[in-house]
Every structure is written in C-alpha cells, then in structure tokens.
Amino acid sequence: MLVTPFCLMLTCLQVSPDRSQFFRYDSISLSCEDLINSTGWKVKRKTSDSGVRPCYSGWGFPSAASTCTIGNTYPTDTGVYWCESDTGERSNEVNITITDRAVILESPAMPVSEGAAVVLYCKAETNASKHKYNFFKDGRLIRSNCSGEMTLLSASKSDEGLYTCSAAGLGESEGSWLTVFSDPNNQHVQLTSVSFPGSRLLCHLIVGIPYLLSTILLGLIYRDRKREKLDSIYAYSVAIK
Structure with missing residues (x-):
C-alpha cells in the first residue's frame, strides 16, 4: 500500500504487514517504534474475551525488545493493540481484525496523511479462479474490477469512511475505517518503515x-x-x- 502513515506521538505501534485485517492463521509482527528511546515499551491489547493483557501472557511471543509476534492468529485475537511504557504512557491504538471469512480488505492500519496515495486491496483466501471484486464505502458501491485493487491517488478528508469489499461467490469482508489526517501546520511526526x-x-x-x-x-x-x-x-x- 502506497501510504504515508501518521503518528501523533513519538512512540507508535507499527503493524507488519501494514494492514488492519488478517485471515485466520496469518502471522503478525507488532513493534513499538520510539524516536528517542526504543526500550521500556511493551505491546498490550484488549480483546472481548480476555480483557487487557501484555504480550507473552498467552497470546504472543516477544521476538525482540518492544516487539511482539503472533504466529497463528485466530478470530479471538481481534481487538485493540497499543504500546505502553513502565510509567503508564501509551502510544496510538490500532484496531486489528482476524476473520474466518474468505475475503479481507487490506487497508492501512494507521491514519494516512492528506494528499498521500493509498492503495486498497480486496484479497480472497483462495485465488483458484478469477474473481470480480466490488469495493464499498459506507455501504455504497464505489468500484468494481477484476484486479482487486483500488487506488486513492490523493487522499482527502472526503475519503474517510468505513470500507468493505467483496469477491464474487466468496462473500464480503469485514469493515475497516480509513482515517485521513489533515496537518496544515506540519507539526506531527510522519513514520514509514x-x-x-x-x-x-x-x-x-x-x-x-x-x-x-x-x-x-x-x-x-x-x-x-x-x-x-x-x-x-x-x-x-x-x-x-
């Protein structure tokens, strides 16, 4: 995805791959990126099943300092994720959805800056045959094609909304909210890998x-x-x- 992620804080939770929806059994890497101090931060999450829990407490594996990996995801891993310091400071929050549906929408996990190019992908779990893909914004059909790709050349506030997609014969994805951040004073920190x-x-x-x-x-x-x-x-x- 050609995006410019926006982070409003010096410490940000980065998701790899950079998207908010994943299939069951996908692998996810979560890392706390701190512009000043890369240590002392831990990945935490809040799910509907187990409440607030840090990495390594039954759901993830700390692969490095301030980094957590989920090897095989399940729908129960759906929730809100963030970084937290020993003193209680918190980073941005990222909503992650793990689905057992046959289609997902690959969209940025973090807000994108106004004017950035954003590519959304409609991905089917099985690509044995050519599918027709439909993209929806706030429940309204906005694009149909066979590539499963939709590009916003210059994102604006009007592009904000709830996006879903569908593949013919496979159903519809979960919804993902796209946030476009306008920063006229250019005072916020922009992060890319x-x-x-x-x-x-x-x-x-x-x-x-x-x-x-x-x-x-x-x-x-x-x-x-x-x-x-x-x-x-x-x-x-x-x-x-």
Missing part, C-alpha cells in the same frame, strides 16, 4: 540543537566577561604606574 532512521536522527537533532546553542552562548558570555576582567586589571596596573 524506510524513513524511520532519518526521522530518528532528525528528532535527536531537534532535541540536541537547543542545548548546543545554549552551550555556545554561555561560552561566549564567559569569554567576554573574562576579557572585561583582564582589561580592568590592565587598566588598574597602568594607573598605579
């Missing part, structure tokens, strides 16, 4: 520059005061002579 290291460096620069400038300013003040003191001593010694 390929640009994340650069974003991390940028964040460190933004945080460190004020301290660097303060250090330079204090050094200049100290130098000027020392120079004034030396000038005073010299003038006093000349006056005595």
Whole structure:
C-alpha cells in the first residue's frame, strides 16, 4: 500500500504487514517504534474475551525488545493493540481484525496523511479462479474490477469512511475505517518503515540543537566577561604606574 502513515506521538505501534485485517492463521509482527528511546515499551491489547493483557501472557511471543509476534492468529485475537511504557504512557491504538471469512480488505492500519496515495486491496483466501471484486464505502458501491485493487491517488478528508469489499461467490469482508489526517501546520511526526532512521536522527537533532546553542552562548558570555576582567586589571596596573 502506497501510504504515508501518521503518528501523533513519538512512540507508535507499527503493524507488519501494514494492514488492519488478517485471515485466520496469518502471522503478525507488532513493534513499538520510539524516536528517542526504543526500550521500556511493551505491546498490550484488549480483546472481548480476555480483557487487557501484555504480550507473552498467552497470546504472543516477544521476538525482540518492544516487539511482539503472533504466529497463528485466530478470530479471538481481534481487538485493540497499543504500546505502553513502565510509567503508564501509551502510544496510538490500532484496531486489528482476524476473520474466518474468505475475503479481507487490506487497508492501512494507521491514519494516512492528506494528499498521500493509498492503495486498497480486496484479497480472497483462495485465488483458484478469477474473481470480480466490488469495493464499498459506507455501504455504497464505489468500484468494481477484476484486479482487486483500488487506488486513492490523493487522499482527502472526503475519503474517510468505513470500507468493505467483496469477491464474487466468496462473500464480503469485514469493515475497516480509513482515517485521513489533515496537518496544515506540519507539526506531527510522519513514520514509514524506510524513513524511520532519518526521522530518528532528525528528532535527536531537534532535541540536541537547543542545548548546543545554549552551550555556545554561555561560552561566549564567559569569554567576554573574562576579557572585561583582564582589561580592568590592565587598566588598574597602568594607573598605579
């Protein structure tokens, strides 16, 4: 999917593959991406069956620091997922749906930025024959084709809504809500898997520059005061002579 995920916080829950719907038995990787500190965050979830539980408590396997993997998903894994620190701070929330239906809609797990290109895929569990695919927004048919692909060239607020799709003879997918975020001041953090290291460096620069400038300013003040003191001593010694 050609998307620009939006994260409103420095710590974001990233879903791989980047979508909100999965077939039964699919594998999902969940990771807490922190622009400043990549440790100290744990993946948690809330489901209708078991309430709030952290990774490794019967539903996932921590494959690395701040990362959780679900090897074989089930419909009972449907729920809300997020990252949480030891001090109770929370990241964005992601709604994940695990379905036993024969069709899913592959749409971004996170909000997308206004103007970004977004590709939605209608995916059948079995592709033995050519299917006709239909895309719906808020219950209204908006596209039909045989490719199972629908592109929003430049996402706008009007594209927000509940999307579903269907494949002829296989039924309809679950619904996924597409959120388009408008950021006129460009003050929020944009994250993609390929640009994340650069974003991390940028964040460190933004945080460190004020301290660097303060250090330079204090050094200049100290130098000027020392120079004034030396000038005073010299003038006093000349006056005595």
